[in-house]
Each structure stands twice: as C-alpha cells, then as structure tokens.
Amino acid sequence: MQDFIIHPLSEDAVLIHFGHKNQNIKVQNAINQIESFPFWGLRELVPAYHTLTVYYDPFIVNGSFPFEKVKGHLENILKENDTTSVFNNRFIEIPVCYEIEFAPDLEELANSNNLTVEEAIHIHSSVIYDVRFIGFSPGFPFLEGLNEKLHFPRKTVPRLKVHQGSVGIAGKQTGIYSLDSPGGWQIIGRTPIKLFNINIKNESPTLLKAGDKVKFHPISQKDFYLWKE
Amino acid sequence: MGVTVLKSGLLTTVQDLGRHGYQRAGIIVSGAMDSLSFRLANLLVGNEILAAGLEVTLIGPTLRFEVDSIIAICGGNFTPTINNEEIPLNKPIFVRKGDQLKFGTLQYGSRCYIAFKGGILIDQVLGSRSTCLPANFGGIKGRALQKGDKLPLIDFSYKHSYKLSWSLSSYFDSLLFNNEPIRFLKGRQYYLFNDESIRLFQTTSYSLSNESNRMGFRMEGASLHLSNQQELLTEGVAFGTVQVPANGQPIILMADRQTTGGYPKIAQVISVDLPRLAQLKPGDSIDFSEVSIFEAQNLALKRENELKALQKIILAKWKEVEL
Numbered sequence: 001m002q003d004f005i006i007h008p009l010s011e012d013a014v015l016i017h018f019g020h021k022n023q024n025i026k027v028q029n030a031i032n033q034i035e036s037f038p039f040w041g042l043r044e045l046v047p048a049y050h051t052l053t054v055y056y057d058p059f060i061v062n063g064s065f066p067f068e069k070v071k072g073h074l075e076n077i078l079k080e081n082d083t084t085s086v087f088n089n090r091f092i093e094i095p096v097c098y099e100i101e102f103a104p105d106l107e108e109l110a111n112s113n114n115l116t117v118e119e120a121i122h123i124h125s126s127v128i129y130d131v132r133f134i135g136f137s138p139g140f141p142f143l144e145g146l147n148e149k150l151h152f153p154r155k156t157v158p159r160l161k162v163h164q165g166s167v168g169i170a171g172k173q174t175g176i177y178s179l180d181s182p183g184g185w186q187i188i189g190r191t192p193i194k195l196f197n198i199n200i201k202n203e204s205p206t207l208l209k210a211g212d213k214v215k216f217h218p219i220s221q222k223d224f225y226l227w228k229e
Numbered sequence: 230m231g232v233t234v235l236k237s238g239l240l241t242t243v244q245d246l247g248r249h250g251y252q253r254a255g256i257i258v259s260g261a262m263d264s265l266s267f268r269l270a271n272l273l274v275g276n277e278i279l280a281a282g283l284e285v286t287l288i289g290p291t292l293r294f295e296v297d298s299i300i301a302i303c304g305g306n307f308t309p310t311i312n313n314e315e316i317p318l319n320k321p322i323f324v325r326k327g328d329q330l331k332f333g334t335l336q337y338g339s340r341c342y343i344a345f346k347g348g349i350l351i352d353q354v355l356g357s358r359s360t361c362l363p364a365n366f367g368g369i370k371g372r373a374l375q376k377g378d379k380l381p382l383i384d385f386s387y388k389h390s391y392k393l394s395w396s397l398s399s400y401f402d403s404l405l406f407n408n409e410p411i412r413f414l415k416g417r418q419y420y421l422f423n424d425e426s427i428r429l430f431q432t433t434s435y436s437l438s439n440e441s442n443r444m445g446f447r448m449e450g451a452s453l454h455l456s457n458q459q460e461l462l463t464e465g466v467a468f469g470t471v472q473v474p475a476n477g478q479p480i481i482l483m484a485d486r487q488t489t490g491g492y493p494k495i496a497q498v499i500s501v502d503l504p505r506l507a508q509l510k511p512g513d514s515i516d517f518s519e520v521s522i523f524e525a526q527n528l529a530l531k532r533e534n535e536l537k538a539l540q541k542i543i544l545a546k547w548k549e550v551e552l
C-alpha cells in the first residue's frame with residue numbers, strides 16, 4: 001500500500017510526504033531507493049523530518065507534463081517497501097562549553113524547567129542524538145533525541161545574530177548554528193569546532209550528515225579557547 | 230587581468246545559474262535573481278550556460294576594462310555608459326582596454342546583469358561561481374564587489390570593433406516589465422489557511438517591503454492566518470515559495486533562500502514569473518493569481534524553447550564574426 005503523498009513544490013521539484021509524525025526511517029529508505037534507481041532528469045534530494053524534496057530538470061524529464069511523469073517514476077521506485085537500508089552510523093563527539101558567556105539562555109531554560117544549570121548540562125550531554133538532516137544553513141544539523149526535561153519554545157523575538165558554533169534548543173529539537181546568522185533558538189552553549197568549512201579540498205564541506213550519531217562533551221572555557229581541530 | 234572595480238555600486242555580485250546538488254548539506258543555491266535577464270546577457274555574447282556574470286542592484290558600479298572585451302547588459306535600465314556615452318541594453322557591445330563602464334539613473338527595474346564574453350574566470354566552488362552571501366564563499370571572496378577588486382576576463386585583443394547587427398526584440402522586456410499579476414501554484418499548506426486569508430491573498434494587493442533582499446521578499450498587506458494555529462515540521466522550500474510566519478505577512482523566498490523552512494506555505498510563484506518579481510523595487514505593488522502546475526510547466530517549457538531557439542540564432546551569428 002502506498003503510504004506517501006507526492007505534491008508539486010515548484011515546476012522543478014516535488015515534495016514526498018510520509019505522514020504526520022516523524023517518519024525519518026522512511027525518508028532515509030526513499031533516498032536509498034531513489035539513488036539506486038535514479039530517473040533521467042533527477043537533480044538532487046533534500047531530506048527533512050517527514051518529507052523528501054526531489055529536484056528534477058523538467059526540460060530533461062521531457063514530455064508535456066513533467067510533474068506527472070516524475071510522480072509516476074517515484075511511485076514506481078518507492079512501491080517496494082524497502083526496509084533493508086543500512087546506515088553508516090558514524091559516531092561523533094562534539095565538545096561544548098556550557099559556561100554563561102556562551103550560554104545566554106541556559107539559566108532561564110533550566111529555571112523554567114525546574115532544573116539546576118548543572119542538571120540541564122548533564123541531561124543535554126548524556127544523550128546520543130541522531131542527525132536527522134542538514135538544513136537551514138550550510139552544515140546545520142537537526143538533531144533528534146532531546147530529553148523532554150529540556151524542551152523549551154523558541155525565543156519570541158529572534159536574535160539578529162547568533163554566533164557560529166552556538167548550540168540551541170527549539171521546542172523538542174536541538175541543533176548547532178553552523179554560521180553566524182539570525183536565529184530564534186535558545187542558546188545553551190557553544191562548540192569550538194567548525195561544522196562548515198568550504199576550504200577543505202576534496203572533502204565534504206560539512207562535518208555532519210544525515211544518519212550520524214552525535215554526543216555532546218562538556219568542556220571548560222579554557223579548553224574552548226585552546227581547542228585545536 | 231580583466232576588469233578593475235572603481236566603484237562597487239550598492240550590491241554587485243558575481244552570479245551564475247546557482248549551486249545545485251548540495252542542498253542536502255544545507256548549502257544555499259544562490260545564483261541570479263532574474264535568471265532570464267542573466268541568461269539573455271550570456272546568450273548575446275555567445276557564452277555557454279555556465280558562464281558567470283555580474284548582478285547589479287539598484288545602484289550600478291563603475292568598472293575599468295584592462296583588456297579588450299565584449300559585453301552585454303540585460304534586465305533593469307540603469308542608463309549604462311561607456312566613457313560617458315550612453316550604450317544600449319540587450320545587445321553585444323565592444324569594449325576597449327581603458328574604457329570605463331558607468332551606470333546612471335535607474336529608469337526601470339531593480340537589477341541588471343553584465344555578461345562578459347568568455348565569462349568571469351574565477352574558480353568554481355562546489356560547481357558554481359555564484360557568490361553565497363549568507364555563508365561568505367564563492368564569487369569574489371564570498372562577498373559583494375568592493376573598490377579595487379579585479380575580475381579576470383579573456384583578453385580578445387581584437388583588431389576591428391564591429392558594429393554587431395543583432396539585439397533582442399522588445400518581447401523579452403515585455404515579459405519582465407508589466408503590471409500583470411504574479412502567478413502562483415497552491416502551496417502545500419494552502420488549505421490550512423482560513424477562508425478569509427485565502428480570499429485576501431487572491432484578491433488584495435501587497436507591497437514589497439524595504440526589508441527585502443536576495444534571501445527573501447517580504448510583503449506588506451492583508452494578514453494571513455491558519456484556521457488552527459499549529460507548529461509545523463521543517464521541510465524543503467524552493468525559489469518562489471511563499472511562506473507565512475506568525476505575524477501573517479507573507480515572505481517570498483528568493484535566490485539566497487535557506488534550503489528548508491518551517492513556516493506554512495500558502496503559495497509557490499511560478500518559475501516564468503520569478504524574473505519579473507526579481508525586478509520589482511521596495512514599494513512596488515504585487516497581485517497574485519492562481520494557475521495549475523500543468524499550466525505552469527507548459528509556460529516554463531515554452532520559455533525554455535524560446536531561449537534555445539534564440540541561442541541557436543545568436544551562435545550562428547557569432548560564427549560569422551571574426552575578432
């Protein structure tokens with residue numbers, strides 16, 4: 001049975017919707033299936049929590065109605081319920097300094113959730129998170145697995161500048177700002193390591209990718225400043 | 230060397246048709262805001278589709294040529310001059326070493342594109358020469374042009390400056406500069422908006438806000454709201470996606486958009502209308518009208534075929550020119 005819906009996003013993209021809850025395993029399976037049997041004109045795949053966006057070139061796909069053709073291709077490719085995907089599951093430890101200088105919102109978050117700052121740090125750094133996808137900005141990981149005790153809504157007024165490396169919480173999500181950018185996530189720490197580096201030749205410019213497992217490792221301010229990659 | 234930047238203009242960036250294939254790593258596509266004018270300028274000088282050119286915004290730069298080159302300028306009319314003599318848009322122009330290209334009064338549009346024969350010879354980053362302003366890479370040092378920057382070009386050192394006979398018909402300007410409504414497809418969350426919001430979006434005019442840039446065009450007008458306020462999961466967005474944050478004022482995502490977004494999408498501007506949208510200025514009025522995906526793709530295919538036909542004709546003309 002078909003358990004997804006294909007919507008046109010634009011003239012050169014469709015968005016496959018896999019249900020209302022987090023369906024990340026289905027998204028990862030779909031990526032594997034489409035990459036194993038790519039159709040002519042496929043451009044790129046952009047995964048998110050419960051959706052997969054498929055970009056294509058409508059002039060290469062050809063025919064009078066490329067959307068219908070691509071929809072047909074995808075229904076064919078995805079009709080087998082492939083659950084055999086093997087993930088690479090790299091494990092990466094990320095050093096984070098949770099001290100006040102780098103964690104402007106940690107105290108408020110801890111207080112609101114009836115925790116001490118130390119408890120909040122301990123909870124945040126003792127879980128192994130799954131990188132669901134990279135989005136928003138180059139190398140920004142959307143992580144799943146945040147303990148309920150740390151769930152906290154976004155700031156009502158976003159900051160104009162969040163420093164690169166800032167570790168944030170938004171609702172039940174946690175993530176890391178890969179670049180200086182505006183943002184509304186609650187900031188609870190900062191990592192000295194770079195999540196995005198365009199100058200590394202012949203390597204992926206991003207530290208993390210979907211499927212990776214991540215754990216945060218608390219470090220002192222001194223370690224932060226002395227950190228060498 | 231090719232060109233020395235004497236004045237930067239307001240926001241002059243190196244662009245091509247964008248950095249595709251890396252959105253999965255969160256890497257922004259970028260590329261020309263008005264891809265039609267960008268492509269036309271490249272076509273006129275006989276460039277291949279991947280050649281990089283300059284996108285000029287609202288106030289033009291002053292450039293000095295250090296080599297003989299051939300250029301074409303398409304899009305908005307900024308009253309371009311060479312050595313203080315006005316030059317036409319939409320046609321290839323011979324430029325000599327020492328010549329200065331300047332821009333004057335903005336007559337219409339908001340962006341123009343300068344194509345140089347042979348393109349701007351800088352290295353590609355992840356398959357594109359486009360400047361990615363939000364992440365500061367690509368183009369010239371990942372930023373807008375500054376005084377003193379140098380753009381490498383091919384030196385044609387030609388003997389004769391031809392009067393080249395061809396120029397674009399006014400058909401393309403009529404596609405870019407008219408007051409027709411901007412056409413859209415229903416967005417994925419269209420039906421989550423309340424009936425009143427859908428009616429207002431379809432029937433009232435919006436104005437382009439001052440806080441618009443290459444990432445997004447913010448609009449001011451009727452406030453749009455969901456029937457039931459709810460938090461959505463982040464998902465893919467595209468060039469032209471119209472999303473509505475909690476304040477109810479729609480934002481159209483443009484060339485430097487983020488790769489994913491979590492606001493509800495009421496609409497998707499169709500691709501053939503994006504160049505026209507990109508030529509609007511803050512304060513300009515925008516009306517929206519709905520079309521189907523079938524119609525939108527038909528329009529896109531027709532536009533593409535027109536450009537391919539034009540390219541054939543121009544390349545044939547270039548074959549007759551001896552530099």
